[in-house]
Each structure stands twice: as C-alpha cells, then as structure tokens.
C-alpha cells in the first residue's frame with residue numbers, strides 16, 4: 001500500500017494515499033514527527049475506506065518513543081507513555097505491532113497491540129559470537145532474557161543492581177570466569193549501565209564481553225563503552241550506525 005508524506009515549510013505534515021487496499025505502515029516511531037505523519041496517513045486512509053469494512057490497517061512501530069516512561073514517576077509530573085498511547089489509540093489501527101517494548105505497560109496501554117520479538121536478533125548475535133553465556137543486567141531484563149536463554153539452550157547469569165551499606169553495587173549471580181558473555185537488554189541510552197556491568201564481569205574473569213540491545217540509541221557515542229565492551233550488536237530500530245564497533249541488524 002503506497003502513500004506519500006509532504007512536509008510544509010512551517011513543519012506541518014500532510015499525507016496522500018496512492019493505492020487502494022489494506023494499510024500497512026512501518027515506522028521507527030522514535031519521534032513525535034513520525035507519529036503525526038502516521039496520523040495523517042491513517043486519516044486519509046479512513047476517509048477512503050469509510051465504506052470498505054473489510055480493509056485492515058496495521059501499524060508496526062520499531063522503537064516506540066517514551067517506552068521507558070511507563071508510569072508517573074513523581075506527583076505533578078506527566079505520564080508520558082500514557083499521552084503517547086492515547087495518541088496512537090486515537091488513530092484506531094486494527095493492529096499495532098511493537099518491537100521489543102521496554103515493559104508490558106506499552107502493550108497494556110495501546111489498543112490491539114502485540115509484541116514483535118527480538119529473539120531472531122539475539123539468536124544471530126549468539127551464533128555470531130559462538131555460544132556465549134547470556135547476562136541479564138537487571139530485574140527488568142531478567143524475564144525476557146530467561147525466555148530467550150531457554151530457547152537457545154544457553155547459560156544465563158542474572159545480574160542485579162543492589163545496595164550494600166547504602167552504596168550501589170553490581171551483583172553477578174553466577175560464574176563467568178574465562179567465558180564469553182553477552183549482555184542482553186532492550187535499549188542503550190548512554191550505555192553506562194553496560195559499561196559498568198562489563199567492567200564487573202571482566203573483574204570476575206570474563207574472557208570477552210559483548211552487548212546486545214534492540215534499540216541502539218548510544219546518545220553519547222562509543223568511547224566509554226569501548227573501554228570495557230568488546231563489540232556491540234543492535235538493530236537499526238532507532239538509527240543507522242556506521243562504526244566498526246557495532247553490528248546492526250536491519251529491521252526498517
């Protein structure tokens with residue numbers, strides 16, 4: 001299904017449907033601009049299809065903006081994911097697919113939503129490295145990484161951020177001595193979580209430490225990460241990266 005997006009000089013976006021049929025839109029979804037462009041496409045498609053009740057509209061979002069803001073962190077602050085979900089819901093897609101959401105709250109807030117699994121990309125990474133031990137960096141990542149480890153028949157070492165006498169520390173709950181480790185998580189923003197975890201893994205004797213994240217933002221570059229991580233694997237859900245330190249899987 002073809003459509004066209006036009007942007008006016010003042011920033012306004014407009015859409016035009018170029019072909020009849022089901023609507024199948026794929027977006028990064030990591031900007032408000034992206035979401036507004038989709039709203040324009042859906043509005044134009046709805047107008048064309050008001051009499052065609054058999055046509056369906058599917059939206060695939062590869063890196064949902066605001067997915068980490070999945071609660072009201074403090075009183076008087078906005079619950080951003082709710083605002084974003086309300087906007088997506090107003091478009092009334094029949095189906096919304098979201099690649100590796102940070103938490104199930106996205107799927108709960110967005111109507112007709114389902115998860116696109118990151119399993120294929122972790123599997124490729126796992127095979128490229130050659131059977132590393134999987135490491136889940138925190139409690140949030142444990143459940144999904146545990147499911148992946150089961151499917152791959154891989155060893156899993158859970159790690160957690162704990163406080164000892166009030167001081168934050170990384171607790172690695174397994175043996176990593178002389179082993180290749182693959183940290184698996186949903187996204188890297190600055191990447192410091194992984195820099196410190198990789199450092200702790202190496203102090204415990206890990207041979208090499210690799211990082212897989214589905215959404216590679218890396219907003220502060222790679223210099224700090226290169227100090228402790230051997231190689232990074234991610235998808236291009238957030239942006240295209242050209243750096244020898246990173247292997248990217250194309251999803252969009």
Ligand SMILES: O=P(O)(O)OC[C@H]1O[C@@H](O)[C@H](O)[C@@H]1O
Pocket residue numbers: 068102137138140185186187188189190191192193194
């Ligand atoms: O260390 P950075 O990259 O800033 O933050 C990434 C971490 O913050 C969490 O929300 C993510 O799930 C990941 O564990």
